[in-house]
Amino acid sequence: MRKNEKNFKIIRSPLALQRLSKKILAQGKSIGLVPTMGALHKGHISLVKKSAKSNDVTIVSVFVNPVQFGANEDFAKYPRRLQTDAKLCAESGADIIFAPSSKDMYPAPLQTYVRSAIENMYCGAYRPGHFTGVLSVVAKLFNIALPSNAYFGEKDFQQLHVIRKMAYDLNFPVKVIGAKTIREKSGLAMSSRNEYMSCEERVAASSIYAGMQEAKKMYKQGVNSVAKLKKIISEKIEEAGGKIQYIEMANKNDLVPVKTKISKAAVILLACYFGKTRLIDCDFLYYPR
Amino acid sequence: MRKNEKNFKIIRSPLALQRLSKKILAQGKSIGLVPTMGALHKGHISLVKKSAKSNDVTIVSVFVNPVQFGANEDFAKYPRRLQTDAKLCAESGADIIFAPSSKDMYPAPLQTYVRSAIENMYCGAYRPGHFTGVLSVVAKLFNIALPSNAYFGEKDFQQLHVIRKMAYDLNFPVKVIGAKTIREKSGLAMSSRNEYMSCEERVAASSIYAGMQEAKKMYKQGVNSVAKLKKIISEKIEEAGGKIQYIEMANKNDLVPVKTKISKAAVILLACYFGKTRLIDCDFLYYPR
Numbered sequence: 001m002r003k004n005e006k007n008f009k010i011i012r013s014p015l016a017l018q019r020l021s022k023k024i025l026a027q028g029k030s031i032g033l034v035p036t037m038g039a040l041h042k043g044h045i046s047l048v049k050k051s052a053k054s055n056d057v058t059i060v061s062v063f064v065n066p067v068q069f070g071a072n073e074d075f076a077k078y079p080r081r082l083q084t085d086a087k088l089c090a091e092s093g094a095d096i097i098f099a100p101s102s103k104d105m106y107p108a109p110l111q112t113y114v115r116s117a118i119e120n121m122y123c124g125a126y127r128p129g130h131f132t133g134v135l136s137v138v139a140k141l142f143n144i145a146l147p148s149n150a151y152f153g154e155k156d157f158q159q160l161h162v163i164r165k166m167a168y169d170l171n172f173p174v175k176v177i178g179a180k181t182i183r184e185k186s187g188l189a190m191s192s193r194n195e196y197m198s199c200e201e202r203v204a205a206s207s208i209y210a211g212m213q214e215a216k217k218m219y220k221q222g223v224n225s226v227a228k229l230k231k232i233i234s235e236k237i238e239e240a241g242g243k244i245q246y247i248e249m250a251n252k253n254d255l256v257p258v259k260t261k262i263s264k265a266a267v268i269l270l271a272c273y274f275g276k277t278r279l280i281d282c283d284f285l286y287y288p289r
Numbered sequence: 290m291r292k293n294e295k296n297f298k299i300i301r302s303p304l305a306l307q308r309l310s311k312k313i314l315a316q317g318k319s320i321g322l323v324p325t326m327g328a329l330h331k332g333h334i335s336l337v338k339k340s341a342k343s344n345d346v347t348i349v350s351v352f353v354n355p356v357q358f359g360a361n362e363d364f365a366k367y368p369r370r371l372q373t374d375a376k377l378c379a380e381s382g383a384d385i386i387f388a389p390s391s392k393d394m395y396p397a398p399l400q401t402y403v404r405s406a407i408e409n410m411y412c413g414a415y416r417p418g419h420f421t422g423v424l425s426v427v428a429k430l431f432n433i434a435l436p437s438n439a440y441f442g443e444k445d446f447q448q449l450h451v452i453r454k455m456a457y458d459l460n461f462p463v464k465v466i467g468a469k470t471i472r473e474k475s476g477l478a479m480s481s482r483n484e485y486m487s488c489e490e491r492v493a494a495s496s497i498y499a500g501m502q503e504a505k506k507m508y509k510q511g512v513n514s515v516a517k518l519k520k521i522i523s524e525k526i527e528e529a530g531g532k533i534q535y536i537e538m539a540n541k542n543d544l545v546p547v548k549t550k551i552s553k554a555a556v557i558l559l560a561c562y563f564g565k566t567r568l569i570d571c572d573f574l575y576y577p578r
Contacts, residue, residue, distance in 0.1 A: 018462055028315050111406040112424070112451070112458035118400065135401065136459070143460040162401070169401035170425070171432040173307055 008090040010082075010097045014105065014144045017059070017098050021146040029056035033147035033174075034094070035138060038062040039079035039192035043182040045092050047151040050179055052093025059145045060089045061098040063105065068133030079192055098145060105140065114139045114170075116162040118255055122269050123158050123280060126245055134159055135166050142167075142174050150174050155181040155189045157267055157282040161255050181282070183209065189281045196277040204240040205274045211236030212268055212283040219285050224262040229285075237272050245271040245278070252284060262287065297379040299371075299386045303394065303433045306348070306387050310435040318345035322436035322463075323383070324427060327351040328368035328481035332471040334381050336440040339468055341382025348434045349378045350387040352394060357422030368481055387434060394429065403428045403459075405451040407544055411558050412447050412569060415534055423448055424455050431461050439463050444470040444478045446556055446571040450544050470571070472498065478570045485566040493529040494563045500525030501557055501572040508574050513551040518574075526561050534560040534567070541573060551576065 011017045024031055032051030036044050044060075051058040062085055069075035086097050114135035118124065124131050142150065150167075152160045164176040182190045186202075187209030194202060211233035218232055230247045237244060249258040252265040266285040271278060300306045313320055321340030325333050333349075340347040351374055358364035375386050403424035407413065413420050431439065439456075441449045453465040471479045475491075476498030483491060500522035507521055519536045526533060538547040541554040555574040560567060 014460055018460065022314075022462065025311075026315060026317050108457075110458050112455040113404050113406075114459070115402050115404055116400055117402075140458075140460045143462060146462065166401040168397075169399050169429075170403070171303055171307065171429045173311065173432060173435065 010086055010099055012100055012104060014100055018144050024057050025146055030148040031055055031146060032058045033145045033150045034060045035141050036060060036062055037064045038085050039081060040085045040088050041190040041192060043153050043190040045088060046182050047179050048089055048092040048094050051151050055149055058094045059096045059098055060094045061141050063100055065133060065137045066102055067137060068130050070127055079195055114166060122248055123271055131162055135162060138163055142172050147174055149177055151177050151179060153181055154178045155282060156280060157269060193277055197274055201274040205279060207236045207240035207242060208281045216285060220289050226258055226260055243273040299375055299388055301389055301393060303389055307433050313346050314435055319437040320344060320435060321347045322434045322439045323349045324430050325349060325351055326353045327374050328370060329374045329377050330479040330481060332442050332479040334377060335471050336468050337378055337381040337383050340440050344438055347383045348385045348387055349383045350430050352389055354422060354426045355391055356426060357419050359416055368484055403455060411537055412560055420451055424451060427452050431463050436463050438466055440466050440468060442470060443467045444571060445569060446558060482566055486563055490563040494568060496525045496529035496531060497570050509578050515547055515549055532562040
C-alpha cells in the first residue's frame with residue numbers, strides 16, 4: 001500500500017475543500033489539481049502522477065459538469081464510477097478526490113460566466129456554450145481547490161489553450177500545465193468516450209491518428225499546404241467510415257487559424273464521428289521541420 | 290505618525306504583489322482589499338478604515354481601468370493623483386497601494402472576460418461592456434491581491450451586486466463587503482466625478498438625494514406604486530435642472546426589476562446628468578416599512 005492510500009479522502013463540499021486548501025497553503029505547501037469528469041483512463045492517471053511528483057498535495061476533481069454539455073449531448077450517458085476512480089487516484093499518488101454534486105457546484109442559477117474570445121471557433125463552433133461552461137467550472141475549481149499547479153491533457157488542445165489564457169488574462173495564481181496525449185496501441189487517443197464505441201468502431205477510429213501521422217510525414221517532406229494536409233487526414237478517416245466534423249490548422253501559440261500555408265509551429269485540430277461517438281484529437285506540426 | 294505610514298509601500302507589478310500576498314497568507318494573516326480608481330474621497334477612506342479594522346494587511350488598488358470605460362466616456366479626464374491618494378491611504382491604516390499601469394494589467398489583448406447575466410440592465414443598458422470590464426478587472430485584482438475580504442461602496446449598487454454574485458458563482462475565497470454611501474452635507478453622494486461639476490451644478494445635484502428622501506417618505510406613508518415613487522424623484526431632479534438617464538426600482542436581494550408595486554425590500558437605482566456630469570445614486574425602501 002502506498003502512503004496515500006491510507007489518508008486518502010473523498011470530499012463533496014466545495015466549502016470544506018476550500019477551507020482545507022487554505023490550511024494547506026497556510027502551511028506553505030503546494031497543491032496540484034487534476035480536473036476531470038471521472039471515468040478515469042491512463043491519460044488522466046498520467047496527469048495525477050505528474051502532479052503527485054511536483055506538489056505536496058494532489059487533488060483530483062471528479063465532476064461531470066452539466067453546464068458544458070449541450071441539450072443534445074451525452075451528459076446523461078457519460079460514464080460515472082467514483083469508487084473505481086477513487087481507487088485509481090489513490091494508487092497513483094493523489095491525496096484527495098473532490099466529487100461534488102451538481103447542486104453543490106450550482107446551488108443557485110449561475111449568473112456569472114467566464115467567456116473566451118475564441119469560444120465559437122473549432123470545437124466551440126459545434127458546441128455552443130461549451131467553453132463558457134468549461135472556463136466557468138475551471139474558474140470555480142481553481143477558487144475551491146486553490147492549486148499552485150493544474151494539469152490538463154493536450155488532446156483537447158483548444159480547452160488547454162483557453163484555460164491557459166484564462167489563467168494568464170485573469171491573473172489566477174495557478175500554473176496551467178499541459179501533458180502529452182496518451183494513446184492506445186492502435187494510436188487512438190485515450191478518452192472516456194471510447195467506451196461508447198463497438199470494437200469495430202474502435203479499430204476504425206485509429207484512422208484518426210494514422211491520418212495525422214501521414215499528414216505529419218508529408219509535411220516533413222515539404223508539403224505545407226493546409227488544404228493538402230487536411231485532405232490527407234480526412235481521406236484516411238473517411239475511408240475507415242468516420243464522418244469529419246471539422247479539421248483545422250492553427251498556430252500552436254495563439255490558435256489563430258492557418259488558412260493556406262504552414263509557416264510556423266502549428267496544431268492540427270479535429271473532431272469526427274465514428275458511429276454516434278464524437279471524438280476529438282490533435283497533433284503538432286513543428287517549425288522549422 | 291501611525292504605524293502604517295512607516296512601512297507603507299506602493300507596488301506597481303501584479304506579480305510582485307501576488308508573491309507578497311502569497312507570503313502574507315502563508316503566515317496565516319488576512320488581507321483586505323479596497324479596489325478603487327483613485328482620486329480618493331471620504332467614501333473610499335471609510336472603506337480603507339473598515340478594512341484596516343478587520344484585516345492584518347490592507348491593500349488599496351488604484352487603477353483607472355480602461356476596459357470598463359466606453360469610447361465616449363471620461364477615461365482620459367478621470368482625475369489621477371497617486372501621491373495624494375497614497376498619503377490618504379497611509380493615514381487611514383492601509384499598508385500597500387497597488388498602482389499598476391494599463392500595460393501591467395493588460396500586457397496582451399484580453400481574450401477572457403467575466404460576464405454577468407444582468408450586465409445589460411440598469412447602468413449596463415447605457416454603458417455597454419462596462420460591467421464586463423468591471424468584473425474582469427475585479428477578478429484580476431482578487432487573483433493578484435488574494436484578499437480574504439474586499440470592500441465596495443453601496444452607491445454603485447449594481448456593481449456591488451454583480452461583484453458579490455461573481456464571488457459566489459465562481460467560488461472566490463473572498464468575502465465581498467458593501468459599505469454605506471458617504472454623502473456631502475447637502476446629501477450629494479461622494480464621487481470622484483463630483484469634481485467635474487461647477488458649484489451651481491453641485492448644489493443642484495443635491496436634488497438627487499432630496500428626491501429619494503421624498504420618495505422614501507411617501508413610501509413610508511403608504512405609497513407603493515413604482516410609477517408614483519419614480520415620478521417624485523424625477524420631478525425633484527428635473528426641477529433642479531438635472532436630466533434623468535434612468536430611475537428603476539429593483540428587489541434588493543436579486544436586482545430583479547419591480548414593475549408595479551413594492552412588496553419586499555427594494556432598491557432605487559438611478560443615473561442622471563447635471564451639465565455634462567453623469568451621476569449615479571441609490572437608496573433603499575425597506576419592507577415591512
